[in-house]
Amino acid sequence: MKPFVSKSNLIPMYHQIANHIREHIVEGVLQPETQIPTEEEIVRDYGVSRMTARQAVTQLVQEGLVYRIHGKGAFVARKKLERSLNRLNGFHQDMVGLGLSTSSKVIGFKRRKPDQKEQHVLGLNRSHYVFEVRRIRYVNDRPMGVQSFVVAVHLVPELEKQDLENGSFYAYLQSIGRALVRAEQRMEAVLSPDSAKLLGVSESLPFFYFERISYDKDDQPIELLHSYFRGDQYSYGIQLGE
C-alpha cells in the first residue's frame, strides 16, 4: 500500500500543536497574561507524549509569544506595543503616549556630503553638507529599534550629539521653528542581521523597516529617516477610509 503523504510532507506533532496554540494567541482567543494549556492538558487533548507537549511549548517560548513561570506554567506574553499610523509622531512621542520612558544611544554622528538619493529627496546638491545620525532606541532600557536619519546641516547648524541622547529630534526641530507637519512613509517586513546584531536579538527575527521623508509647513523636506523596529515588539494600527 502506498502512503498517502510523502515523508517530506509530514509536519512534526509538536510543530502542529505549537501552530494551533499560536493561532489562538495571534487571533486573540488566548489573551495576554493568561495561561496557555498545561503540558498535562496538551497530553490529554492532543494524545501526544509529555516530551512532545513540552517541545510545543518550548517552540512558542523561543518565538517570544509565551513565557514560563517556574512551577506555574506558561503564559501569553504581553501584547506588542501598538503605534498609530494615523498620526505623524516620532518614536519618543508615541512611547511617552503609552506611558513608557525612552532613551537613545547615539552610535553614529557625522557631517558629510549627501549621496545622490539624499540630494534628490532633500533638495540638496554637492555643495551642501548633511548630518547623519544613527541611534539605538530603548523603551524602559530594552533595545527596540535602530534609526538613522539625514538632515541638511544648514537647517540645524547647532545640532549636537547631546540633543539626541535623551530627547526627541522632532521636539528639537519644533524648538527651532522647523516643526514637521507631514511625511511620506514606506514600510517593509524584512530580516535585518545588522540591526539584530546591534540590538542583541536573533538574526531570524523579522523587523519593520520604514523609510520616511518628513516636511515642514513650507513643504521643505527636512529629514530622510530609515528605521528598523523589532517585529516581536511592535504592531501598527491604522484607521482606513471615511
Added chain:
Amino acid sequence: MKPFVSKSNLIPMYHQIANHIREHIVEGVLQPETQIPTEEEIVRDYGVSRMTARQAVTQLVQEGLVYRIHGKGAFVARKKLERSLNRLNGFHQDMVGLGLSTSSKVIGFKRRKPDQKEQHVLGLNRSHYVFEVRRIRYVNDRPMGVQSFVVAVHLVPELEKQDLENGSFYAYLQSIGRALVRAEQRMEAVLSPDSAKLLGVSESLPFFYFERISYDKDDQPIELLHSYFRGDQYSYGIQLGE
C-alpha cells in the same frame, strides 16, 4: 599586544560587502533592474578574493534582492509591489490598480458557529452562523499571500465558493448593497511557517500580518480578515499628517 576586537565580534568580509551593497539597494542608490558590481569589480574595489566576492553576491541572491543572469552578472530585483494604506482597498483592487492580474484558490470554505472573539468583533452571538473562507492569493500566477475572513451568514446568505475563486469579495459585497466604507487595521511583521508552507517559500521569510475589521455605511461590522502577505514582495506606503 592585545587585539582590539575580540574574535566573536569579527564580521566575515563577504557579509560586510553584502551589507554594503544591500544598503545601496534598500536606499535606492542601486535601482531595480540595474547591474550590481561584478565579481571582478568587487575584487578590485574591496581588495578581497574572487571566492569572497562570489559569496557576497550569493548572499544577496539568497535574500531575493538580486538575481543572476548567466554570463551577464547580477541585477537588482524588481521593487516590491507598493500598496497604499491611505485607501480602503482589497487585494484585487490594489493589484488591478498596478496593472496586474490576480487569481485566488479557495482552500477553505465552511459554515460554522463564531468563536468568542468573532462574536465580540462582529456583534454576533452563539445563535448565529459565519462563513469562514481561506484563500491563497496570486499575482500573475505567483502566490503572494494567504487570507482568511469570517462574515456572518445572514449578511451574505447566497455566498458561494465560485464567487471567491476569481473575483473580489469587496466587489461582491458592493453588488449586494453592503459596500465597505471604513476599517480598523493592525499590522505586524512576523514569521509564519504555515503561510510559508502554503505558498512554497522559505520558513525564514518575513510576512506582513494584517488584522482588519471592516464596516459598511451603517457602521455594521461586516468582515474580520486575517492576511499574511510576503515581505519580499510587498511594501506599504502611507501619507502621514496634514
